[in-house]
Amino acid sequence: MSFRPALRRTRAAAVAVVLGSALTTAALNTQATAAPDVSIAATTFADEFNGPAGSPVDSSKWTLEQGDNVNNHERQYYTNRTSNAAMDGQGNLVITARRENPGNYNCWYGRCEYTSARMNTAGKFSQTYGRFETRLKMSHGQGMWPAFWMMGTTGGGWPNNGEIDVMENVGFEPNTVHGTIHGPGYSGSGGIGAAYNGPRFADGFHTFTLDWSPDSLVWSVDGNVYQRRTPADLGGRQWVFNNRPFYLILNLAVGGYWPGDPDSSTPMPNTLVVDYVRVSNTSGGGAITGLAGKCVDVAGANPANGTAVQLYDCNGTGAQQWSRSGNALQALGKCLDAAGGGTANGTVVQLYDCNGTGAQQWAISSANDIVNIQANKCLDVTGNNPANGTRLQIWDCTGAANQKWTVSAA
Template sequence: MGAAATFEDNFDGPAGSAVDGGKWQTETGDNVNNHERQYYTAGNANAALNGQGQLVITARRENPGNYQCWYGRCEYTSARLNTAGRFTQAYGHVEARMKVPRGQGMWPAFWMLGHDIGQIGWPNSGEIDVMENVGFEPSTVHGTIHGPGYSGSGGIGAAYSLPGGQAFADAFHTFAVDWSPDSITWSVDGNVYQRRTPADLGGRQWVFNKPFFLILNLAVGGYWPGDPDGSTVFPQQLVVDYVRFTGSGGGGNTGTLTGLAGKCLDVAGANTANGTPVQLYTCNQSGAQRWTVGTDGTVRALGKCLHAAGGGTGDGTRVQLWDCDGSGAQRWSYNSATRDVVNLSADKCLDVLDNNPADGTPTQIWSCSGGGNQKWTLNT
């Protein structure tokens, strides 16, 4: 993509060491919801670097700590890592290069959950499964979205199978999603196999225009994969070469946005506080006038996003600077041919109030009219 990574872990470090605690937290305990059989352990017991720039998550048939699970004494241990509280992001290119385990009952996954799950719960938080594999389908992986009214076995997704009966466990493969406002596209080794938009939800709520955090885990057993049987060999390993998130905050074109009377779109007083008005002002080459039109639907300056106040969609809603949050208030489209900057949620144009060219005139969103007070040129 050429964009800078906003999150990257290449798992460099000595063999046997735990993951970087500044990037990942390690979850512990069992999971009754899916009737999985494993107990997730802390530290490096089942998630450790191998000294070759890879993370190894190991599932073992053991219970050294006398761990108790929903079904009684736990039969297996494994590991689950997430970036909650350390890294969340809305939109971009998410990928991991991994080699999955093999065997009946194995269930490796690379996925994401909405950052607000602690407030609104699952599935209202949304879930994006970049890659799941169940051991009884060695040649196939799945990509799925879950949300209110389309969760669990009702999730919306598709499968991708390797040609010629190859098994995913035989080699490393790259699993990715390209995620933008109202669109998620899945690929394996660069081969796109599905794209989902709100049109796929049959009127149900699209809950993917906000920050999510990353999860890596190796589950054992459960409703979907079924439990291990006599054919399953332990230990099994999910080997992760790298995890990378690029795009939001990285990609896009940067320059001034010049509009009415040749003046520039400007953050009032170069103030980075939430709610600072965005106005028209004589061009002065300052950072307050340096905008990045992102590949993710944002327009950013001074590390924050162009924002329709209060998420308003009506004519006259003022435009301001605000923390980037992935909301519809911050979803914009810039068309260099028509020179329109359109707020997608409102379907309205970035507009200079009252067609007034004076320094300090506020901007707002207004029904697109083709007027000169709605035309902007990005000068990179």
């Protein structure tokens, strides 16, 4: 959110997220039996929100803030009640904004008109660099302002400590989300960011990801990279996003300078439904090397759907940096995919939007095979040809050198 240091009453800050999970074990009928000790990225924080319906937020991971927020002129009072933040029993957290004031709460403008929830991991989890991700279904309506964001734990007060907004949406832009950074000399409305225009985000679940590494911040939505920021973007101002842990914040605000106030068209109660928040300890991932010491590579570093995945000289670019989320292998914000969901020998592999289908489910074995679980076939260098540009495919697992891969951590 563009400017939100402490709440006026109870200070608690930041939540936010993200992703990057370790590959799960899979039982395969070939010699390639999945091995959990082979890893690209380790999950350092995850909340899958799998509690029973009506159960509260996990207090070992999150603090629920209480109070109003005069800084942004928001209208809600944040509470720690399950009526504002609770599990739905279907694997989701539901943050609910309500037009009510059951506790006779007082806000900056007088008697509060709304309640909602804001939760953070301050003092419980923070991390420097990595992949931060959430999957959620947006709130909607005039005056609604959901956000998934991060605050620095050192460096002094805001904005010197730094703020990274992984995802913000304002209700009058139902098809747009924003990613922004704030620091000394570029805070509040002067934050540096970009917008991503997509579908109406309240109509379904979408995944919002930040990949953070030294001198680099990369935002994506559903695997589509839409913004990269480096110190070069600051015009000589201070980059405060290196060597500093950040904690997470997740909230649903009502009203404020940016979204404006709700009106008669705004649905109440209004919900933000969160499937998960995940964080891994590497953003770009690591190289996967194979035949002749060459790397699994996205041709031309092109993130378009259908781009060939090939063998190429290792060069350390993002086209060769693979990370893992569940059983998916990802590069450039998209997934390694067996074309058309094919399971036959010779089905080529490509880059494609992550969709959770069997075409994108892979196991890495202790024998250094990478196996498409659905097809029960191995990632294979076509024709055992070590030349740059040789297409990769799936094929019956044979144990040959053109099916052996070494996964290295970044």
